[in-house]
Each structure stands twice: as C-alpha cells, then as structure tokens.
Amino acid sequence: MNNIYTSIAIAGVGEADLFVNRVRSAKDLAVEASLNAMRDAGITSKDIDGVITASPSADPHFVFSSLVCEALSINARVTTALQNAGASPLLGIMYAARVIASGEAHTVLVCESDSRGAKFKGDKIQAMRAARPWSDDFEDPYGLTVPAKYALIAQAWMHRYGAKPEDLASVAVAAREHGRRQPLAIKKEALTIEGVLNSPMIASPLHALDCCPVSDWGGAVLVTSLERARDMKKKPVRILGAGEGHGAYHLHETRELPSSATSLAAKRAFDMAGLTPKDINVAQVFDAFSIAAILALEEIGLCAKGEGGLFFSSGRSALDGDIPINTTGGMMTWGNAHIIVLPEAVRQARGDAGINQVKDVQVSLAHGIGGPMSLSSTLLLAQ
Amino acid sequence: MSEVKKPQPTPTDWTQPFWSGCYSNRLKLLHCLSCDSNHLPTRLVCTCGSTEFEWIESKGPGEIISFTIVHRAPDPAFKGELPYVIAIIELQEGARLMSNIIDTNLQEIAIGKKVECVFEMVDEEIGLPKFKLLID
Numbered sequence: 001m002n003n004i005y006t007s008i009a010i011a012g013v014g015e016a017d018l019f020v021n022r023v024r025s026a027k028d029l030a031v032e033a034s035l036n037a038m039r040d041a042g043i044t045s046k047d048i049d050g051v052i053t054a055s056p057s058a059d060p061h062f063v064f065s066s067l068v069c070e071a072l073s074i075n076a077r078v079t080t081a082l083q084n085a086g087a088s089p090l091l092g093i094m095y096a097a098r099v100i101a102s103g104e105a106h107t108v109l110v111c112e113s114d115s116r117g118a119k120f121k122g123d124k125i126q127a128m129r130a131a132r133p134w135s136d137d138f139e140d141p142y143g144l145t146v147p148a149k150y151a152l153i154a155q156a157w158m159h160r161y162g163a164k165p166e167d168l169a170s171v172a173v174a175a176r177e178h179g180r181r182q183p184l185a186i187k188k189e190a191l192t193i194e195g196v197l198n199s200p201m202i203a204s205p206l207h208a209l210d211c212c213p214v215s216d217w218g219g220a221v222l223v224t225s226l227e228r229a230r231d232m233k234k235k236p237v238r239i240l241g242a243g244e245g246h247g248a249y250h251l252h253e254t255r256e257l258p259s260s261a262t263s264l265a266a267k268r269a270f271d272m273a274g275l276t277p278k279d280i281n282v283a284q285v286f287d288a289f290s291i292a293a294i295l296a297l298e299e300i301g302l303c304a305k306g307e308g309g310l311f312f313s314s315g316r317s318a319l320d321g322d323i324p325i326n327t328t329g330g331m332m333t334w335g336n337a338h339i340i341v342l343p344e345a346v347r348q349a350r351g352d353a354g355i356n357q358v359k360d361v362q363v364s365l366a367h368g369i370g371g372p373m374s375l376s377s378t379l380l381l382a383q
Numbered sequence: 384m385s386e387v388k389k390p391q392p393t394p395t396d397w398t399q400p401f402w403s404g405c406y407s408n409r410l411k412l413l414h415c416l417s418c419d420s421n422h423l424p425t426r427l428v429c430t431c432g433s434t435e436f437e438w439i440e441s442k443g444p445g446e447i448i449s450f451t452i453v454h455r456a457p458d459p460a461f462k463g464e465l466p467y468v469i470a471i472i473e474l475q476e477g478a479r480l481m482s483n484i485i486d487t488n489l490q491e492i493a494i495g496k497k498v499e500c501v502f503e504m505v506d507e508e509i510g511l512p513k514f515k516l517l518i519d
Contacts, residue, residue: 129457137398138425140390141511142469142483143453143461151451152471159449159494203469204452250425252471252479257449 003272004101009229009236010093010381012041013343016113016218018334019186026056029113029218030068037109037220037343042233048222050078050105052096054088054112054339058119058131068111078105086286087244087370088112089219089339090377094242096223106224112339113218124214125202138250147211147289149372151203152251154291157258158205160306165205167309169196171290172209172332174312178319179329181355187333193313210290215335221342237349240363241275241380243268247373254373258291261376262299262367269378270301275363277301280323280380282348282358283365284341287330296367297325300378319358327356341366342379349381389460391505398424400438405510408502410441412478421476444497444517445472448479452489468492472514483513491516 014036016029024032030053038044051074053065061067065081068074078099082088089112096108120127125145136144154168176191191209199208229236245264248254270276277300285300287293294308302323303311311317317325328344331337345366347353366379394402401424404411412421417433421441428434450470456462468484470492484492485501498514505511 123455125455126458135390135393137392137394137402138423139481140457141392141505142481143389143457143464143467144469144481145453145455145457147455148451148453148469151453152449152469155451155494156449201452201454203454206451250481252423252481253425257471 005097005239005242005272007226008097008100009224009226009238010221010346011224011229011232011236012037012043012222012234013346014038014040014220015340015343016216017184018215018217018337019184023118024115024216026059026064026113026115027067027071029115029216030111030220031071033113033218033220034068034072034109034111037222040234041222043107043222045072045074048074048107048109049076050096050099050108051076052079052092052108052110053081054092055081055083056114058114058116074109078108084375085370086288086338087368087375087377089221089342090366090368090379091244093221093223093239093342093379094244094377097239097242100223100225106228108223109220110223111218111220114336115216116214116336117216120214128214138252145203147206148203149251150289150291151206153258153295153372154205154289157291157294160258163306163309165197166193167313168205168210168290168294169193169207170309170313171287171293172196174317175287175326175330175332178327178356179333182328182333185329185333206289206291212288212331213335215337217335217337217340219337219339219343221346235350235383237346237381237383239379240382241269241271241273241378243272243378245376249371249374251373258295260295260299260369260373262296262369262378265376265378266300269380273380275380279363280365281361281363282324282327283367284326284330284345285367286338286341286369287326287332288336292369293326293330296369300365300367319356324358327353327358338368341368345379345381349383387458387460392509392511394509397427402509404440405502405512406504406508408510410474410500410512411438412441412474412476414439421474421478423478423480439476441474441476441478441500443475444499445474445514447484447492447494447496447498448473449494450484450492470514472498480512485513485515487516
C-alpha cells in the first residue's frame with residue numbers, strides 16, 4: 001500500500017492556557033489554541049483550508065467545526081467534527097493526512113477543546129453524567145461511571161499480574177514529578193504513593209488521585225504537506241507511522257480483559273514506520289486514569305505485560321529515564337486535555353520542548369484512547 | 384417532590400425479549416444458529432457474521448470476570464446504595480454482561496467467584512438481571 005504519510009508534515013502546535021481563571025467557551029478555547037498553533041507555524045487563518053475538530057461534551061454544539069471555522073474566519077474546503085472521545089485528536093491528524101494526500105485541502109487545522117472545568121460544577125462525576133445525552137441499557141441501570149469502567153479494567157489487570165494498588169499509584173506520582181516543573185502547574189509539591197492511596201476511593205481499586213482532574217482545555221495542530229511545511233517557521237515534523245485499533249464498545253463484549261485496542265494501533269504504526277518499540281525515545285500516552293497509562297506502555301510494547309506500574313515506580317519513565325513518559329505531566333496534571341499529547345510529542349521531535357526536552361530524540365510517540373477499550377490511536381513522529 | 388429515578392432500560396423490538404424475560408425471572412440470550420455462541424442483544428449480528436439467532440434461556444451460574452466497588456455515584460438516585468458493586472460476569476453459556484452483585488459482604492467478592500442471577504423488577508414490564516454470590 002502506498003504510504004501517504006511520507007508526504008505529510010506537522011507544521012505547528014499550540015495550546016490554550018490551562019488552569020487559568022478565565023471564562024472561555026469550547027469555541028474560545030479552540031480559537032486560542034489554534035491561534036497559538038498558527039503563530040508557531042508562522043501562518044494565518046487565510047493559509048488554512050481544512051478544519052477537523054472534536055466534539056465538546058460540556059459545551060456541545062452540532063457542527064462544532066463550522067462554529068470554529070466561522071470564529072477563525074477560515075474558508076474551509078473540508079471540515080468535520082469527530083466524536084471519538086480521547087482518540088479524536090490523533091484520528092484527526094490521520095484524517096487530515098488523508099485529506100491532504102488526496103488533494104482536497106492543503107493545510108488542515110486539527111483542534112480539540114472543551115470547557116469542562118467551567119461547566120461541570122460540584123460533583124464532577126454527576127455533572128459529567130448529567131451532561132451526557134444518552135443512556136446505555138446494558139450499563140447505566142447498574143450505576144456505571146467512567147472511573148468505574150476503568151476500575152473494572154484495573155481490577156482485571158491486578159488480578160492477572162498479581163499487581164497492587166501501589167503499582168497503579170506510581171503513575172500519578174511519576175506524572176506529578178513532571179507536572180510540578182511546569183510553570184502553569186497548580187500543584188507544585190511532590191506526590192507520594194501513600195498520598196495517592198490516602199485519597200478518597202472513587203471506584204476500587206482507583207483512588208481520586210488515580211483519576212485526572214476535570215478541566216478546561218484547548219489544543220491545536222497544523223497538518224500540511226512536507227513541501228509546504230518546509231516554507232513555514234518551524235522545523236517540519238514527519239509522521240513515520242500512524243495506526244488505529246478498534247475493540248468492543250461495551251466492556252462486557254471485550255473478551256480479553258484487561259487488554260485495550262492499543263496493541264493493534266501501535267503494531268500498525270510500527271509496521272508502517274518499519275520501527276519497533278525499542279526505537280522510541282519519548283512517549284506521550286493517554287493517562288486519564290492510572291490504569292490507562294499502564295496498559296498503554298504494556299500494549300505499545302515499551303515494557304512487559306504486568307510491568308507498567310514498575311516502569312513508573314523504577315524511574316524508567318522519568319525525564320532522565322529509559323523512555324520518558326508524559327513529559328509535561330500528562331492528563332494527570334492537565335485534566336481532560338486529551339490533545340495535549342500532540343503538541344508535546346511534536347516539540348519533543350523538534351527539540352524545542354524547553355525544560356521538558358529529552359536528549360537526542362529520534363522518534364517521539366503520541367497515543368490516544370477513546371472509551372476504555374473502544375478506540376486507540378498511535379503516531380510515531382520525527383524530524 | 385418526585386423521587387430521582389435511576390436510568391432504566393428502554394426496550395426496542397430487538398431487546399424486548401431480554402428485558403421481558405428478566406421480568407418473568409428468565410435470563411434470555413441470543414443463541415447463534417450458525418456457530419452456537421451466545422450473546423446479549425448488544426449485538427444484532429453474531430461475531431461469526433451470522434444473523435440467524437434464537438432466544439435461549441441461561442441455565443446456570445456465572446463467574447466474576449472483574450468487579451469494582453463504586454464509592455461515587457453517577458447520579459443522586461444511586462447515592463443511597465453506596466458503596467455498591469458493579470461486575471462483568473461470564474455466564475455458563477459464554478455470554479458476558481455487566482450487572483450488580485447484591486446482598487453481599489464486600490470483602491467476599493473476588494474475580495473467579497461463582498454468582499447466580501436474581502431479578503429485580505423495574506416496572507410492570509421490565510426486570511433487571513442482578514447477581515448474588517453462590518455459597519459453595
């Protein structure tokens with residue numbers, strides 16, 4: 001099969017300021033991030049002819065991508081709003097690459113944003129459930145929550161590999177070490193295993209600090225042809241490999257607990273790139289819940305099955321470790337911002353990640369998950 | 384003041400036999416006439432690709448595949464029951480489902496333990512399948 005990605009590049013990235021005390025809609029957050037991505041690439045709205053957004057849940061709109069196009073005064077030839085939860089940003093990059101390779105558009109803005117921090121007041125779990133417009137007959141009558149879904153996976157993982165709550169807790173401890181170095185981080189103090197285990201139980205075995213905070217966020221990535229990207233401000237970042245993997249929608253239809261669809265997504269990306277997990281120098285993985293980050297590492301192949309917790313607790317994920325993981329502190333630090341894996345993965349590949357920069361990055365990995373098991377995506381990036 | 388209600392199943396033509404089966408204390412499953420596998424009506428096409436099903440009745444116990452003890456409820460209707468147990472259960476016939484494990488000492492719940500189905504009536508037409516630990 002002809003690999004379309006060889007002619008594609010990422011030309012710019014940006015985020016909205018996170019955890020600042022401002023009132024912004026999902027649209028405002030998308031615009032703020034997108035303008036930052038345009039500044040990064042040295043282009044304007046007039047240089048963009050495609051827009052792919054996600055679908056905000058706290059501040060929902062039909063055809064959200066049209067709302068963003070209008071706000072940014074982009075005359076799009078191609079636009080759509082994806083609804084694949086945490087997998088939307090990476091899938092957006094992949095759809096953008098297809099659109100550009102087909103010639104339907106030349107420069108595509110991919111962005112994701114939501115104002116969950118501002119909109120979800122009080123009990124976040126209840127607010128999130130109340131905002132959801134559907135009920136699932138085979139899950140919701142039993143009182144299922146999002147943390148409970150991941151807890152079911154975590155319990156199966158602990159059972160299969162003889163792991164302990166301490167192994168789960170090591171994810172948040174490692175994330176805090178990276179997160180507390182960030183200028184805008186709220187929590188500057190170190191976190192301990194005991195600190196995680198002493199936080200309130202949400203759904204066993206997951207404690208409050210095994211779950212990411214709820215936040216506003218916005219992130220944006222500009223995808224264009226490698227040729228065009230060479231004329232823009234920053235070094236083009238190429239997509240060496242891209243893969244998506246699909247599992248069942250309902251947990252009860254997933255035959256292999258605790259597996260997710262990541263092994264499929266990662267294998268496809270590695271096969272496309274002709275690379276193996278040994279080639280990865282730095283990785284940004286989905287870590288809305290501790291178990292999600294652990295499964296990501298194991299299924300991408302960065303560590304053996306059952307050893308994801310140990311990877312974090314032994315320091316292998318640290319900035320000076322074997323493979324630094326979530327160098328900005330991930331979703332554990334920045335909340336529901338699924339897309340934050342992308343700007344950071346791109347900067348790591350370019351070598352301009354500032355205080356987070358890992359030395360000699362050849363291949364930078366980004367990973368996203370939609371639903372605990374439903375949809376996974378992996379990108380392998382390089383200069 | 385009206386009581387906050389829990390989310391209830393809203394049967395469709397396809398799922399009605401499952402929910403009304405539960406109302407008459409029967410756990411009904413879709414049996415594939417092509418490959419003999421059994422499913423909840425979350426699927427309308429079998430994993431083998433066949434669309435030829437018949438409804439059968441689950442005969443026996445199930446096994447806990449995973450579980451969680453929920454301490455934070457999705458809505459106020461569940462608050463009175465905290466902490467409660469959600470589990471993935473595999474039935475003897477191979478089908479799996481999500482449900483609650485009820486009337487149980489939380490310390491006794493573990494992956495691999497056997498459970499039996501009991502039914503909780505939601506209204507005049509719908510029942511919910513729930514499970515209790517089997518004492519062996």
